[in-house]
Amino acid sequence: MEQNDTEMIDCREAITKLYMFLDDEITAGEVSKFKTHIERCGHCNEVALFYEKFKKVMKSSCGVEMPTGLKEKLISSIKAA
Numbered sequence: 863m864e865q866n867d868t869e870m871i872d873c874r875e876a877i878t879k880l881y882m883f884l885d886d887e888i889t890a891g892e893v894s895k896f897k898t899h900i901e902r903c904g905h906c907n908e909v910a911l912f913y914e915k916f917k918k919v920m921k922s923s924c925g926v927e928m929p930t931g932l933k934e935k936l937i938s939s940i941k942a943a
């Protein structure tokens with residue numbers, strides 16, 4: 863079994879980075895890690911696409927931050943997957 867911790871992050875970490883990415887609170891190195899995961903993981907890919915669209919709508923409509931409860935719901939649905 864080959865382990866590549868530096869390159870591959872797990873789904874939970876990928877989603878955490880996704881939030882940071884969308885909030886522009888992420889470094890370039892972290893972006894590439896998270897994008898590598900998204901490319902290989904269909905589940906996170908879908909979440910990322912959904913989230914990106916959602917965030918754009920939020921920004922263009924009223925600039926409101928995503929409610930904390932919604933973030934938590936998304937995280938728990940990902941953990942359950």
Ligand SMILES: [Zn+2]
Nearest residue numbers: 873876903906
């Ligand atoms: Zn994943």
